[in-house]
Amino acid sequence: MKLSNFGFDLPENLLADRPAENRDEARLMVLNRKEQTIEHKQFKDLIDYFEPDDVLVLNNTKVFPARLYGNKEKTGARIEVFLLRELNPETRLWDVLVDPARKIRIGNKLYFGDDESLVAEVIDNTTSRGRTLRFLYDGSYEEFRKKLKDLGETPLPKYIKREVEPDDAERYQTIFAKEEGAVAAPTAGLHFSKHLLKRLEIKGINFAEVTLHVGLGTFNPVEVEDLSKHKMDSEEAYIAKPATEVVNKAISEKRRICAVGTTVMRTLESAVSSSGTLNEFGGWTNKFIFPPYDFSIANCMVTNFHTPKSTLLMMTAAFAGHEFTQRAYAEAVKEKYNFYTYGDAMLII
Numbered sequence: 374m375k376l377s378n379f380g381f382d383l384p385e386n387l388l389a390d391r392p393a394e395n396r397d398e399a400r401l402m403v404l405n406r407k408e409q410t411i412e413h414k415q416f417k418d419l420i421d422y423f424e425p426d427d428v429l430v431l432n433n434t435k436v437f438p439a440r441l442y443g444n445k446e447k448t449g450a451r452i453e454v455f456l457l458r459e460l461n462p463e464t465r466l467w468d469v470l471v472d473p474a475r476k477i478r479i480g481n482k483l484y485f486g487d488d489e490s491l492v493a494e495v496i497d498n499t500t501s502r503g504r505t506l507r508f509l510y511d512g513s514y515e516e517f518r519k520k521l522k523d524l525g526e527t528p529l530p531k532y533i534k535r536e537v538e539p540d541d542a543e544r545y546q547t548i549f550a551k552e553e554g555a556v557a558a559p560t561a562g563l564h565f566s567k568h569l570l571k572r573l574e575i576k577g578i579n580f581a582e583v584t585l586h587v588g589l590g591t592f593n594p595v596e597v598e599d600l601s602k603h604k605m606d607s608e609e610a611y612i613a614k615p616a617t618e619v620v621n622k623a624i625s626e627k628r629r630i631c632a633v634g635t636t637v638m639r640t641l642e643s644a645v646s647s648s649g650t651l652n653e654f655g656g657w658t659n660k661f662i663f664p665p666y667d668f669s670i671a672n673c674m675v676t677n678f679h680t681p682k683s684t685l686l687m688m689t690a691a692f693a694g695h696e697f698t699q700r701a702y703a704e705a706v707k708e709k710y711n712f713y714t715y716g717d718a719m720l721i722i
Contacts, residue, residue: 374664376598379682381702389711390533392544397566400710400717404701411600411701416564416718425577426630428619432559432636433582435550438525440565443483450476452483456590457556465517468590474502485524528556530714548657554586561675562636585636596684597696600663606655610640620651632671637687641670664695674721678705678712693721
């Protein structure tokens with residue numbers, strides 16, 4: 374499989390910049406791999422495809438307000454700082470992206486907030502836009518983190534051109550988000566409402582939670598035609614014992630195990646035992662899944678509609694089959710499904 378196998382024409386008006394009014398009323402395209410059929414539903418109809426003791430695996434990562442705006446010392450130039458990951462809590466070192474990057478050099482200081490109570494010093498260059506910052510703040514670590522949260526805004530993807538609105542803080546977060554550490558939402562999970570989760574629970578569907586802190590690497594463009602040469606950024610992931618017990622019981626009973634999102638699928642596939650069961654996991658994964666690929670754990674998947682030539686589309690094609698995915702995406706464009714972060718969803722069974 375080559376990069377050029379994953380291009381398609383995506384009209385700009387199908388890139389959703391706002392979510393559906395109600396989480397579970399986004400549209401849902403259902404792909405049946407065995408029958409090669411496509412159905413058009415609403416997301417809340419997902420419940421009809423599961424039986425008691427089937428399992429939905431959710432990513433419980435929580436997005437933090439990772440986008441800050443500061444001013445450069447002396448010039449006062451406005452600089453966007455996107456927090457990627459904390460390197461050292463004690464010394465308050467962070468990996469960040471800065472924009473415009475050409476203005477930011479080692480030794481520069483950035484000031485945040487009206488009172489300039491938070492200052493950061495640039496101590497290293499990591500990539501063309503990447504920098505390492507040391508934050509300077511008079512206060513405890515807890516107060517420092519609260520300050521970051523107060524000054525930060527919801528890190529909506531760049532393709533959304535509008536200003537961040539108060540609703541985004543809630544809607545760009547799954548309702549089961551617990552473990553803070555993501556700079557982008559696991560978007561397939563955004564469609565679950567409290568009401569739908571309750572209905573699934575009453576029906577007897579089981580849940581397992583894993584954590585993968587979504588980084589911006591997930592969205593990095595693939596720049597090589599030979600996919601085997603693409604390197605994914607590493608992301609932090611955790612699978613605790615309770616999740617392995619739920620999933621492995623379902624494997625032994627040949628139940629439907631549904632990965633809610635590409636992040637869940639990557640996490641599961643990073644922790645497969647030699648006997649095809651799920652291991653506990655804690656660490657970093659840079660797993661890149663593209664066709665052909667044999668999946669070990671999940672036999673069902675929920676995912677959003679992805680952009681051309683993205684690693685997320687490649688994983689979808691690996692799971693549903695390349696030709697079937699192409700057909701489904703052509704239908705999605707024709708039927709005006711919404712794509713990307715705030716877009717509609719696909720269930721692959």
